[in-house]
Amino acid sequence: GxxxxxxxxxxxxxxxxxxxxxxxxxxxxxxxxxxxxxxxxxxxxxxxxxxxxxxxxxxxxxxxxxxxxxxxxxxxxxxxxxxxxxxxxxxxxxxxxxxxxxxxxxxxxxxxxxxxxxxxxxxxxxxxxxxxxxxxxxxxxxxxxxxxxxxxxxxxDNGRTDLFNKPHLNLSLACIRCGACLNVCPIYQNIGGYTYEVPYTGPIGSIISPHYEGFEEFNHLSFACTLCGKCTEVCPVKIPLTDMLLYNRDLAVRTTKTNKIWDIGINIMTSFLLSRKKMDKFNGYFKNILVSRLLKNKIGRKKTMPLFSKTSFSKSIKTNQNDK
Ligand code: SF4
The missing domain is CATH 3.40.50 (Rossmann fold)
Incomplete structure (x- = not known):
């Protein structure tokens, strides 16, 4: 090979x-x-x-x-x-x-x-x-x-001693490089090894590479995970891979500098996500208009844009329950 x-x-x-x-x-x-x-x-x-x-x-x-x-x-x-x-x-x-x-x-x-x-x-x-x-x-x-x-x-060494001194991550050094976590990972299966742009790929690579290659530049790898837990299940040396990916994400949020526009955007999104009333204002009608305009020239003439439901998921559930 x-x-x-x-x-x-x-x-x-x-x-x-x-x-x-x-x-x-x-x-x-x-x-x-x-x-x-x-x-x-x-x-x-x-x-x-x-x-x-x-x-x-x-x-x-x-x-x-x-x-x-x-x-x-x-x-x-x-x-x-x-x-x-x-x-x-x-x-x-x-x-x-x-x-x-x-x-x-x-x-x-x-x-x-x-x-x-x-x-x-x-x-x-x-x-x-x-x-x-x-x-x-x-x-x-x-x-x-x-x-x-x-x-x-x-x-x-190349960062291994630093990793050893991080209690939440030091078990990652027990990895025997069997590749089992890569083989079951839905992200690795879809994006392949080259997308990571680091020697160690897949779940274990997403954990250790940011610490070996530069945390600010590579912490995005820890976000490339659905947290399905398959990697943790198959790892023969029982490394808690999903916990470590979450730890890296938390560390990234706490330590990475963001710009003002990003912070404002996140604050607006958070205020919407925490309020059902605001969420309902941004309903299916609005999303259908916005997305069809944004992606108008991107999906080609032969495809039609899938439509968002006009009522929210929670409203649909309530309506369905009332109908029963
Ligand atoms: S399954 Fe465990 S031992 Fe095998 S490569 Fe992944 S983290 Fe390392």
């Missing part, structure tokens, strides 16, 4: 399956344009082509860069789990391996992997366990047949 989006000049669309937005036909066309493979090449053909192509790249590379799924404190080891083998090759062929990992990936003991690896595989891709699970605890030793001569681990 990573290779496909790189060839296309794109960024990953999903944190687990980076090329999920592309069909097999899209990929065949892309590879035909870039590598002159047959126009309607099958997935099997393209997989073999990529294996051969990348194998040479792995053999030639002086340096391999990887992430880490978990860091194991008691063994000083890096755990990488994957299905393609690309991480295994880029950490074992080159002479130097650099692993880059967020500080929140640390687990106390090697035995914790007995829980975490199946948890990640089951919730990420529906497997009992991923195909390749690699443990790296340092450079190649004399008895080893292969492996890098040097291994570096770069620990990234």
């Amino acid at each position: 990573e290779f496909i989006v790189q060839v296309a000049g794109e960024k990953p669309y999903h944190i687990v399956t980076p090329a999920m937005h592309k069909s097999k036909e899209d990929i065949a066309t892309l590879f035909n344009e870039k590598f002159n493979t047959p126009e309607n090449a099958s997935p099997q053909y393209l997989t073999n082509f990529v294996r051969e192509f990348l194998r040479k790249e792995f053999q030639r590379a002086d340096l391999g860069i990887s992430g880490a799924n978990f860091l194991i404190a008691d063994k000083g080891a890096i755990s990488i789990t994957e299905n393609e083998g690309n991480a295994l090759l880029s950490t074992s062929f080159p002479r130097v391996h650099i692993a880059i990992s967020g500080i929140e990936k640390l687990l106390p003991k090697m035995t914790d992997l007995g829980l975490m690896l199946p948890l990640l595989a089951t919730n990420g891709t529906g497997q009992f366990i991923s195909a390749y699970n690699t443990m790296i605890s340092g450079p190649k030793k004399e008895i080893d047949m292969d492996g890098p001569k040097k291994v570096y681990l770069i620990l990234l």
Whole structure:
């Protein structure tokens, strides 16, 4: 998946399956344009082509860069789990391996992997366990047949310590990046990964990204949520995602500067929403005229504007009840 989006000049669309937005036909066309493979090449053909192509790249590379799924404190080891083998090759062929990992990936003991690896595989891709699970605890030793001569681990903070110090949000650091919350999110399903414009997308991305990338610029992501609660229901590490989204919204309202016109507009709207009498003045007749004028040239000649009910919802309910 990573290779496909790189060839296309794109960024990953999903944190687990980076090329999920592309069909097999899209990929065949892309590879035909870039590598002159047959126009309607099958997935099997393209997989073999990529294996051969990348194998040479792995053999030639002086340096391999990887992430880490978990860091194991008691063994000083890096755990990488994957299905393609690309991480295994880029950490074992080159002479130097650099692993880059967020500080929140640390687990106390090697035995914790007995829980975490199946948890990640089951919730990420529906497997009992991923195909390749690699443990790296340092450079190649004399008895080893292969492996890098040097291994570096770069620990990234990038706002994680600040997040840890926020009691309402620090559980978000328990995320194992399985992607389950993205898969069930109706917003993610409709707008897709690119709309977020940040590396971490979906519900968990909407919570942590404003704190990593700049709260003022990205707090709108926390408002892109219907609060349906599906993400909280499926999260394998029980992160209260909807509570955190609400916390971010509250923080945004309390801390973000607004302009005068916006404040006046909100005050007028609030006074209407709090008064049934005022709401009834802004009734269906008025809305039909206003909306049809505003959208007159936008919906095209072949569509007719749906009409607002002339009576309010509460009045209709009361009338219906009286009729019974
Ligand atoms: S928040 Fe939970 S469901 Fe979403 S990616 Fe992280 S661990 Fe998976």
